[in-house]
Amino acid sequence: MAQLGIDRRRINGPEDSRPPVFTQDEKVQPTWNVGDPRQGRGPKDIRPIFLKPGLVTQANGSAYIETERTKIACAVYGPRQSKNVAYHEKGRLNVEVKFAPFSCEVRRAPLRDAEDRPLAMAIYQALVPSVRLELLPKSTVDVFITVIEADGLDACISSGVIAASTALADAGIEMIGLVTSCSASIVGGDIWLDLTREEARHSRGSLVLSCLPALRTVTSVWQTGQMISDEAYKCMDLCQSRCNDIHVVVAQALRENV
Amino acid sequence: MPATSTISLSKAEKSYIQTGILSDPPFRADGRSLRAYRSVELETGVALLANGSARVSIGREGINSGGGTEVIAASKLEVEDLNEDGVEGGRIVCTVSCSPAAYPHLTSNALDELQEDISTILHQTLAHHSLHPNNLGILPGKKSWLLHLDLIVLSDAGNVFDAIFMSARAALWDTRVPRTRRITYRARKDHAEGQYHIDADENFSGFDTRRLAKATDFELSDYWDEGEVLDGRERWPVCVTLNVISQTHYLDATLQEEAATLLRLLLVYSFPPNSPPSLCGMRLVGGEDSALPDIKDFIKEGEQYAQELFISLDAKLREEDLRRKQKAYTKFARSR
Amino acid sequence: MISFSFFPLPPEPATIHESPQHSLHASHDMDIDLAHHFLHDSNLTLPGETLTSSHAYMRGHGTYVHNEEVIASVAGTIERVNKLVTVRALRARYNPEIGDLVVGRITEVQPRRWKVDANGRQDAVLMLSSVNLPGGVQRRKLESDELQMRNFFEEGDLLVAEVQAFFSDGAMSLHTRSLKYGKLRNGQLVSVSPALIRRLKSHFISLPCGVDLILGLNGYIWVSKHVKENEQEGEEGFDAEAVYSNQNDEIDMPTRSAISRVTNIIRVLASHFVPLSDTIILDAYEWAMEQDADVSEMLHQDNSFALISAVRGRK
Numbered sequence: 001m002a003q004l005g006i007d008r009r010r011i012n013g014p015e016d017s018r019p020p021v022f023t024q025d026e027k028v029q030p031t032w033n034v035g036d037p038r039q040g041r042g043p044k045d046i047r048p049i050f051l052k053p054g055l056v057t058q059a060n061g062s063a064y065i066e067t068e069r070t071k072i073a074c075a076v077y078g079p080r081q082s083k084n085v086a087y088h089e090k091g092r093l094n095v096e097v098k099f100a101p102f103s104c105e106v107r108r109a110p111l112r113d114a115e116d117r118p119l120a121m122a123i124y125q126a127l128v129p130s131v132r133l134e135l136l137p138k139s140t141v142d143v144f145i146t147v148i149e150a151d152g153l154d155a156c157i158s159s160g161v162i163a164a165s166t167a168l169a170d171a172g173i174e175m176i177g178l179v180t181s182c183s184a185s186i187v188g189g190d191i192w193l194d195l196t197r198e199e200a201r202h203s204r205g206s207l208v209l210s211c212l213p214a215l216r217t218v219t220s221v222w223q224t225g226q227m228i229s230d231e232a233y234k235c236m237d238l239c240q241s242r243c244n245d246i247h248v249v250v251a252q253a254l255r256e257n258v
Numbered sequence: 259m260p261a262t263s264t265i266s267l268s269k270a271e272k273s274y275i276q277t278g279i280l281s282d283p284p285f286r287a288d289g290r291s292l293r294a295y296r297s298v299e300l301e302t303g304v305a306l307l308a309n310g311s312a313r314v315s316i317g318r319e320g321i322n323s324g325g326g327t328e329v330i331a332a333s334k335l336e337v338e339d340l341n342e343d344g345v346e347g348g349r350i351v352c353t354v355s356c357s358p359a360a361y362p363h364l365t366s367n368a369l370d371e372l373q374e375d376i377s378t379i380l381h382q383t384l385a386h387h388s389l390h391p392n393n394l395g396i397l398p399g400k401k402s403w404l405l406h407l408d409l410i411v412l413s414d415a416g417n418v419f420d421a422i423f424m425s426a427r428a429a430l431w432d433t434r435v436p437r438t439r440r441i442t443y444r445a446r447k448d449h450a451e452g453q454y455h456i457d458a459d460e461n462f463s464g465f466d467t468r469r470l471a472k473a474t475d476f477e478l479s480d481y482w483d484e485g486e487v488l489d490g491r492e493r494w495p496v497c498v499t500l501n502v503i504s505q506t507h508y509l510d511a512t513l514q515e516e517a518a519t520l521l522r523l524l525l526v527y528s529f530p531p532n533s534p535p536s537l538c539g540m541r542l543v544g545g546e547d548s549a550l551p552d553i554k555d556f557i558k559e560g561e562q563y564a565q566e567l568f569i570s571l572d573a574k575l576r577e578e579d580l581r582r583k584q585k586a587y588t589k590f591a592r593s594r
Numbered sequence: 595m596i597s598f599s600f601f602p603l604p605p606e607p608a609t610i611h612e613s614p615q616h617s618l619h620a621s622h623d624m625d626i627d628l629a630h631h632f633l634h635d636s637n638l639t640l641p642g643e644t645l646t647s648s649h650a651y652m653r654g655h656g657t658y659v660h661n662e663e664v665i666a667s668v669a670g671t672i673e674r675v676n677k678l679v680t681v682r683a684l685r686a687r688y689n690p691e692i693g694d695l696v697v698g699r700i701t702e703v704q705p706r707r708w709k710v711d712a713n714g715r716q717d718a719v720l721m722l723s724s725v726n727l728p729g730g731v732q733r734r735k736l737e738s739d740e741l742q743m744r745n746f747f748e749e750g751d752l753l754v755a756e757v758q759a760f761f762s763d764g765a766m767s768l769h770t771r772s773l774k775y776g777k778l779r780n781g782q783l784v785s786v787s788p789a790l791i792r793r794l795k796s797h798f799i800s801l802p803c804g805v806d807l808i809l810g811l812n813g814y815i816w817v818s819k820h821v822k823e824n825e826q827e828g829e830e831g832f833d834a835e836a837v838y839s840n841q842n843d844e845i846d847m848p849t850r851s852a853i854s855r856v857t858n859i860i861r862v863l864a865s866h867f868v869p870l871s872d873t874i875i876l877d878a879y880e881w882a883m884e885q886d887a888d889v890s891e892m893l894h895q896d897n898s899f900a901l902i903s904a905v906r907g908r909k
Contacts, residue, residue, distance in 0.1 A: 087703065087749060118378040129547040204388055217547035223540035226388040226528065229561055232537050233554055240550055266699065266750040269840035270779040277842065278850060285847060287782050289854040289889025295596040297894065319865045319893060567596050574598035
């Protein structure tokens with residue numbers, strides 16, 4: 001009776017789950033107050049990036065990205081013939097984001113809340129200006145993103161964009177440039193880059209900027225919360241300069257893979 | 259996807275609109291200037307059963323014919339138990355539904371996606387903790403209000419985001435939170451000594467309700483008005499959509515103009531009293547990239563448009579308050 | 595830049611009182627009933643209303659026969675031609691007739707044909723063999739033409755055409771085999787109710803302000819820059835490049851503003867349900883020029899009322 005909402009086709013984990021408690025985590029963390037300096041890294045530092053293209057062999061292109069506790073895999077299929085869609089002069093880019101059930105603190109049940117359309121839309125917007133869809137009439141490019149572990153929503157967007165753009169390049173799809181992405185937030189009166197989930201609780205507003213460092217143009221700005229215009233400008237500048245650094249990482253990863 | 263236009267235009271029509279906007283002086287298909295809105299009509303208190311409501315229409319033609327973008331927003335308060343879904347201090351949930359009448363050519367799937375996308379932008383902006391009003395709590399630790407803000411897009415003739423945020427702001431402005439009074443069940447003082455010897459050892463059981471001196475329930479106080487306004491209702495933001503064609507931008511696009519425009523910048527601004535204007539949401543929508551200095555210019559100018567929009571909307575809302583107070587007064591006088 | 599106004603007040607709700615001579619009560623003398631309708635200055639009827647006896651009259655469009663009575667099936671005006679009684683709906687989709695001039699938009703490209711939205715009940719069909727092909731007058735279509743159909747018309751393109759014939763399923767077949775017909779450029783579309791467009795001698799109207807109008811009988815109206823007769827692509831030098839081009843010509847500011855003014859006038863007239871003809875549009879345009887009103891202000895309510903009363907006064 002109580003099993004009504006459960007999908008019988010798979011082995012279901014418990015309804016509630018908690019991340020395992022490791023001894024090192026148990027150390028009492030000194031309490032952080034708004035205004036204190038950031039713990040672990042400098043305010044303008046981002047987490048180190050591990051990026052590896054070509055891990056999913058059956059896909060036309062793929063990439064795996066890991067920035068500390070954010071882990072995202074991305075596979076690209078296509079360009080392939082669009083199904084059941086009326087003729088369109090330009091190709092279609094289709095982005096789907098799925099969360100693994102164990103990716104968040106609260107379990108994300110498969111089928112029910114594993115798919116995240118807002119996140120997919122944010123990543124779609126960051127990618128779509130870069131892909132030369134005008135060369136692909138009647139075709140679809142599918143980008144499937146699986147979030148294996150999430151640590152902060154903004155980080156999911158920015159890492160997802162980097163992984164997807166790398167995977168598109170790996171798939172040999174024509175683009176006007178590589179897209180990289182970085183997030184910034186207002187914590188206290190300060191701007192911090194690339195917030196973890198824990199840090200995001202204290203943020204007043206945040207912004208994710210995706211850009212084409214090779215062309216010095218912006219493909220997407222995604223901002224929530226509150227910030228005054230000057231703070232937004234500063235965030236955008238910081239993100240752009242950090243995106244240039246990330247571009248080097250992506251280029252290096254692609255070069256190594258070829 | 260918000261970027262895809264809902265009507266089809268021929269290439270000649272698109273280029274006619276684009277060259278009109280890019281020419282010097284710019285010229286739009288209906289003769290407006292780049293910064294001009296179509297006529298906007300607004301009314302609050304349109305849904306009697308809601309706690310606050312508003313209706314906005316942009317660009318209606320004639321007396322009885324429609325032809326404009328039309329949105330109705332209404333807020334409804336529900337009591338939530340904190341043991342269940344409730345959150346201390348209450349919460350806000352925003353939903354936008356698009357009537358199939360507004361988008362007759364979309365399949366029901368595409369319509370679902372469209373309303374989900376619009377809802378996400380509205381919810382992420384308005385339900386952010388930095389805008390949260392602090393009078394949505396009822397009983398600390400027990401009960402709170404859940405504010406449902408529901409919008410219906412009845413027809414879309416372009417610039418639907420501005421209309422949505424305008425109507426949302428008007429409905430939230432109009433929202434009245436019912437006054438509540440706590441009810442306390444207090445154990446009588448005089449009974450403790452002598453009568454109840456069972457719990458004398460101070461190890462009281464969990465079933466003992468005599469010690470609960472906290473408020474446990476609430477009642478609605480019977481008062482002449484519908485309640486108090488939402489705290490900080492001046493803060494609710496407005497949205498301006500900048501439609502970008504190369505480096506030129508214009509406001510309040512019609513459906514045809516939207517189809518001819520590749521890039522849009524949504525800017526949501528709040529103007530809290532006595533503090534600088536704050537950006538509450540920003541989205542770049544469209545299939546084109548843009549240079550960062552251009553975007554900064556757009557933001558700078560967008561802030562001014564938002565301020566103008568905010569001031570005239572504010573004046574209109576206060577006017578509406580007066581009108582409705584007057585109406586209620588005459589109604590009351592007539593009923594006596 | 596932005597100003598808010600009130601919604602117009604709703605009209606006073608009509609009070610309903612019983613009418614003794616309501617025609618729902620089947621009257622015995624049908625002829626008198628019909629005569630009553632015809633004599634009345636507003637010969638409007640509603641679905642289900644009995645019009646006359648089926649013995650004396652023939653039923654036409656918008657009516658049906660039940661119990662030997664002709665009954666209206668749509669809301670609209672009653673028309674009688676000799677013994678034929680028809681009811682024309684006030685708002686309906688376009689009802690095509692052969693020879694009508696229509697403006698349509700391509701919705702789909704199919705093998706050897708285009709589907710065209712012409713505001714009818716079904717998509718119209720434009721056969722590849724019914725368009726002017728590049729290279730010569732009236733030549734037969736080739737396989738190479740089939741392969742480059744999107745170079746002639748593609749999805750979203752607007753065209754002006756004539757209703758050539760009907761298919762057995764009632765869909766209309768169009769043709770553009772005239773130099774006047776073909777792809778539309780240099781302007782913008784307004785769509786109004788098809789009932790407002792009357793059959794005129796010519797549906798190509800040149801206004802003296804440098805604006806050309808094409809009044810499609812299906813309610814789509816194309817407002818564009820005037821093209822001089824001698825500049826129109828000639829018969830012998832049929833230039834496919836120019837006819838099927840998507841590029842607009844250079845349009846100067848006064849012409850643009852005239853196009854917008856005419857568009858706004860048509861929208862105002864249509865929103866007040868004024869039937870459109872060349873003289874009315876010209877009258878309205880002259881009035882608008884006299885008032886020296888800004889193009890965009892035309893759509894404001896006060897101005898539109900003034901325009902309507904001015905046009906009505908001139909008649």
